[in-house]
Amino acid sequence: MAATKKYPDELRQRAVRLYRVGPKARHPAAEQLGVHHEALRNWIRQAEADAGERIDRPTSEMVEENRRLRREVAELRQANEILKAASAYFAAELGPTRRRS
Known part of the structure; x- marks a missing residue:
């Protein structure tokens, strides 16, 4: 069973968009949205991988x-x-099979 997400997908997408259009500082963007800056960093990295910007x-x-x-x-x-069992x-x-003659 998968773990439940702490933050909804909508918030994640909004946070990545905010980071991309605004100044490239994770801490203020994370504070503004009330999320941890490392969580935002991971979301940004994943969005970049999904967009083909990271390998x-x-x-x-x-x-x-x-x-x-x-x-x-x-x-x-x-x-x-x-x-197998x-x-x-x-x-x-059944044991060994016997041939009938």
């Missing part, structure tokens, strides 16, 4: 795709373990 961090789309793929891999591994159970239960 040092993945885009939000890539992060979401990775999450989805991790969940899918976990489900497939679980299904594989269930199938069922196979072992039936192999032990």
